[in-house]
Amino acid sequence: MTADGTVQQTVTGCNDALAFNVFSRDCPSRETLSDITGRWGPLALTALLENTLRFNELRRRVEGVSEKMLSQTLQSLERDGLVHRTAQPTNPPRVDYTLTPLGEEVARRLMDVIELVQTRTPDIEAARHRYDAERGC
């Protein structure tokens, strides 16, 4: 980073007291945020809010996600301690995904966002048409 070694502005970063610093460049909470607000994060988390699901159940529930991305998403969420993974070495294998307590809190709040967006979709689509009409023509 620092070619000359000088820059590194003593990153007290985002741990300043109670300061609310997702806005800070290097705050680890920003990384977490990108995990849970990533393309598939919110959908996976809220899907698990309803019940424990197996890998392919989850995959069917979240339409359009590829195996690879679901796998990646779940790994990130497991690493962050939001999702718990239980593998049974049976044949065929069975793996269950559950929310941890923290994951449940996060998921519930994400659900609030999604629910709001969902119910206000008509307004949003109207706004889009207005915007496009003014600019497009």
Next chain:
Amino acid sequence: MTADGTVQQTVTGCNDALAFNVFSRDCPSRETLSDITGRWGPLALTALLENTLRFNELRRRVEGVSEKMLSQTLQSLERDGLVHRTAQPTNPPRVDYTLTPLGEEVARRLMDVIELVQTRTPDIEAARHRYDAERGC
């Protein structure tokens, strides 16, 4: 969800009654969701929750965002009717960004998510270290 307990399949899309279908592949609410949960969406929205800001004020508040991405983000949000843009043709020009009522609701809920993540960051980091320790070694 449905009164009779049947699973409300027949994916006509996501406008089925009150069905909760961000999970549906082509639901427009999913597009909106990606706008507000994009990389810079949550930060821009919650920054505007505090006050009205001008372009470069916003840019300084949200550390690390490039002009291009901030511009794009704001345009998406304006199109969705979440952000209001006021341009004054003075010299130098002055452009203010504000939340619409709907934008404020969304931002408030996003703030709840961010606040939670922020306060639980220690737990999350601990979980990460545990995860990495088990796997990495």
Next chain:
DNA sequence: CGGGATCCGAGACGATACTG
């Protein structure tokens, strides 16, 4: 100051094939 236009690399993402 508040952007738009362009170029370019890195990484996200999807499809497919393969493993245990």
Next chain:
DNA sequence: CAGTATCGTCTCGGATCCCG
């Protein structure tokens, strides 16, 4: 079933230059 590995595409996103 539950993934991993590989590969190709394509978008995201930063850097730069420019304009009103």
